[in-house]
Amino acid sequence: MEITFAKRDLIGAGLLLCVGLGTVYFGIKYDIGTPQSMGPGFFPMVLGAILAGLSVLIAISSLGSSNTETVKLPSAAPFLVLISLVAFALLLFSAGLVIAIIASVFISSLSTGEFRPFRSLLLGVILAVCSVLVFRVALGQPLPLFVSWM
Amino acid sequence: MELLQNLYMGLGVALTFTNILFCLIGCLLGTLIGVLPGIGPAATVAMLLPITFTMEPTTALIMLAGIYYGAQYGGSTTAILVNLPGEASSVVTAIDGHQMARAGRAGVALGAAAISSFTAGTIATILIAAFAPMLSTVALRFGAPEFFSLMLLGLVASIVLAHGSLLKALCMIVLGLILGIVGTDVTSGIARFTFGANELSEGINVAAIAMGLFGVAEILRNLENTESRETVTVKVERLLPALSDLRRMIAPTLRGTAIGSVLGILPGGGALLSSFASYAIEKKVTKNPEEFGKGAIEGVSGPEAANNAGAQTSFIPMLTLGIPSNAVMAMMVGAMMVQGVQPGPRTIIEQPGLFWGLVASMWVGNLMLLVLNLPLVGMWVKLLRMPYHWLFPSIIVFCAVGAYTLNNSLFNIYVIVAFGFVGYALCKLGYEMPPLILSVVLGSMMEENLRRSLMLSNGDPMIFVERPISVTLLLISFVLIGLVAFPRFRKNREVIFEEET
Numbered sequence: 217m218e219i220t221f222a223k224r225d226l227i228g229a230g231l232l233l234c235v236g237l238g239t240v241y242f243g244i245k246y247d248i249g250t251p252q253s254m255g256p257g258f259f260p261m262v263l264g265a266i267l268a269g270l271s272v273l274i275a276i277s278s279l280g281s282s283n284t285e286t287v288k289l290p291s292a293a294p295f296l297v298l299i300s301l302v303a304f305a306l307l308l309f310s311a312g313l314v315i316a317i318i319a320s321v322f323i324s325s326l327s328t329g330e331f332r333p334f335r336s337l338l339l340g341v342i343l344a345v346c347s348v349l350v351f352r353v354a355l356g357q358p359l360p361l362f363v364s365w366m
Numbered sequence: 367m368e369l370l371q372n373l374y375m376g377l378g379v380a381l382t383f384t385n386i387l388f389c390l391i392g393c394l395l396g397t398l399i400g401v402l403p404g405i406g407p408a409a410t411v412a413m414l415l416p417i418t419f420t421m422e423p424t425t426a427l428i429m430l431a432g433i434y435y436g437a438q439y440g441g442s443t444t445a446i447l448v449n450l451p452g453e454a455s456s457v458v459t460a461i462d463g464h465q466m467a468r469a470g471r472a473g474v475a476l477g478a479a480a481i482s483s484f485t486a487g488t489i490a491t492i493l494i495a496a497f498a499p500m501l502s503t504v505a506l507r508f509g510a511p512e513f514f515s516l517m518l519l520g521l522v523a524s525i526v527l528a529h530g531s532l533l534k535a536l537c538m539i540v541l542g543l544i545l546g547i548v549g550t551d552v553t554s555g556i557a558r559f560t561f562g563a564n565e566l567s568e569g570i571n572v573a574a575i576a577m578g579l580f581g582v583a584e585i586l587r588n589l590e591n592t593e594s595r596e597t598v599t600v601k602v603e604r605l606l607p608a609l610s611d612l613r614r615m616i617a618p619t620l621r622g623t624a625i626g627s628v629l630g631i632l633p634g635g636g637a638l639l640s641s642f643a644s645y646a647i648e649k650k651v652t653k654n655p656e657e658f659g660k661g662a663i664e665g666v667s668g669p670e671a672a673n674n675a676g677a678q679t680s681f682i683p684m685l686t687l688g689i690p691s692n693a694v695m696a697m698m699v700g701a702m703m704v705q706g707v708q709p710g711p712r713t714i715i716e717q718p719g720l721f722w723g724l725v726a727s728m729w730v731g732n733l734m735l736l737v738l739n740l741p742l743v744g745m746w747v748k749l750l751r752m753p754y755h756w757l758f759p760s761i762i763v764f765c766a767v768g769a770y771t772l773n774n775s776l777f778n779i780y781v782i783v784a785f786g787f788v789g790y791a792l793c794k795l796g797y798e799m800p801p802l803i804l805s806v807v808l809g810s811m812m813e814e815n816l817r818r819s820l821m822l823s824n825g826d827p828m829i830f831v832e833r834p835i836s837v838t839l840l841l842i843s844f845v846l847i848g849l850v851a852f853p854r855f856r857k858n859r860e861v862i863f864e865e866e867t
Contacts, residue, residue: 221796224794224795224796225795225796227795228534228792228795228796228797231795232537232541235541235544236540239544242558242559246551246556246558247554250825251820251825251827253820253821253825254816254817254820255554256551256553256554256556256558257558259543259547259813259816259817260544260547260558260559263540263543263544263547264544266540267537267540267541267544270533270536270537270540271537273533274531274533274534274537277533287794287796288590290590290790290794291590293586293589293590294586294589294590294787294790297582297585297586297589297758297762297786298582298586298783298786298787300759300762301582301762301765301766301779301782301783301786302779302780302783304763304766304779305766305770305776305779305780305783308770308776309776313767316766317763317766317767320759320762320763320766321759321762321763324758324759324762325755325759327589328589328754328755330755336759339756339759339760340759343759343760343763347763347764347767350417351767351768351771355417355420355771356420357771357774358774359767359770359771
């Protein structure tokens with residue numbers, strides 16, 4: 217599925233508008249002070265206002281645009297990669313580095329069209345070994361290798 | 367001459383065993399990622415940031431620098447041999463370089479690229495050695511207002527020289543500044559935008575942002591462009607250009623070096639812009655215009671010299687003023703800051719070993735690349751066949767473990783997830799990453815300088831205009847913005863960057 221540049225610019229501008237307005241809101245909450253003696257909220261408020269203003273400009277220009285180029289909507293693949301990272305974080309301390317890496321490789325390999333379990337397992341083991349060598353042995357970082365969950 | 371003395375001292379630092387080793391690692395790694403499409407120096411530097419924190423600052427910078435200019439060498443190799451530029455800055459090299467390869471002159475093209483790059487690298491090293499100290503002396507007279515105006519100029523220039531929508535780039539800059547605010551405010555001591563998370567009290571970890579935006583987001587984008595790469599294997603025979611070729615290479619190499627040296631210093635500049643500009647100029651001044659696009663050697667040596675010179679001189683603003691001129695430099699600033707080295711005008715005085723060692727190592731690295739790459743060409747091409755589904759899980763794992771080691775905290779893994787998503791989303795929506803990372807790095811410094819300036823002047827904003835250096839910098843910023851507003855300049859901008867896609 218695809219959407220036109222104009223529509224995507226509108227969406228993007230809308231998102232940034234929210235960020236800008238949110239920043240202004242919080243900026244005001246943290247005491248703005250005066251330009252002479254700026255409080256902690258002054259800079260955020262100004263920046264948020266500028267961002268909001270710019271996003272409105274982008275929104276307006278997108279409404280008038282007749283650009284028919286399109287861009288594809290994301291598939292599931294990127295999200296699988298992000299999930300694989302989250303899985304790593306969740307598993308690192310509950311199952312150890314090795315399992316976390318293997319699980320992560322498995323999940324991220326699912327995101328390509330061609331998933332082959334044996335190859336992913338092999339890659340996972342190789343990466344686990346390399347990571348242990350680089351991060352634990354060479355750099356001395358404390359990382360739990362295996363965590364027994366008994 | 368003081369210049370030679372400094373370079374001699376620098377060589378003393380650069381030629382220690384550790385530094386040579388890491389220079390070699392950097393250059394080889396750089397060539398490797400330059401060869402492989404789908405991963406570039408920005409992503410690699412981002413991924414290696416956690417590792418550099420355990421190293422000496424000088425050694426870390428030497429390695430990271432090697433990655434940056436090494437990638438230029440690697441990118442040209444594949445551009446010539448397989449018409450697949452591994453780096454954006456090698457796109458122009460591919461135009462004539464690959465044609466030369468098809469005509470059976472692959473070796474000559476590779477040799478030309480390597481020799482031009484090396485010549486440019488040597489000259490650039492001398493230029494850096496000559497100009498940087500002067501620049502630092504001027505910058506020593508900078509106060510808070512001058513720094514603010516300079517950073518503003520840096521951000522503005524990076525938009526102007528970047529491609530794409532001006533409005534969108536401005537948004538990225540403002541967004542980056544906002545992200546830089548997260549954390550404890552130095553002046554008032556209260557926590558801003560942390561929403562209760564203790565891990566954010568020092569701000570969002572810049573290395574984690576870099577890894578998310580450049581490492582993870584790159585992969586997410588590449589997963590959508592799964593094109594199979596057909597490798598046209600071209601035979602590589604003699605590696606040295608003939609005398610007639612060498613004669614034709616001299617002028618383009620020198621011109622390219624000049625172009626690269628100038629454009630590399632400008633914010634937003636660096637290898638990419640330099641190579642494009644050089645190609646355009648070579649095409650204009652050549653005596654054989656029909657050859658361009660069909661295998662003109664000038665079309666290889668000019669851009670190659672330019673991109674190497676650009677890569678090296680882009681270190682100058684970072685090392686002398688503390689202002690990064692592109693995304694890779696921004697990350698190096700981040701790497702230095704975490705090491706406790708604040709890049710700025712004082713760096714060259716307080717850390718001469720770091721400065722001159724780095725400068726000297728660039729020349730050493732160039733030498734290594736010249737000597738090693740030509741024989742290793744076959745190996746690089748074989749590596750091109752590595753399927754992406756082996757590569758990208760490796761990058762993901764590396765980012766994951768690296769993110770954890772930043773602070774021994776799982777939080778940073780979630781940060782790279784968040785910024786991976788943000789980076790991907792922003793790219794999809796048509797926004798660019800480099801201005802974002804630049805302003806994140808500069809953001810907190812800008813606010814500090816702004817507030818300090820206003821405190822100095824008791825709230826009078828005219829202080830920025832009353833001081834001569836500051837007002838000059840601000841004027842240049844306005845001129846640049848004005849230039850972009852002019853339709854004619856805008857058209858030229860688009861034309862130059864249209865060729866890139």
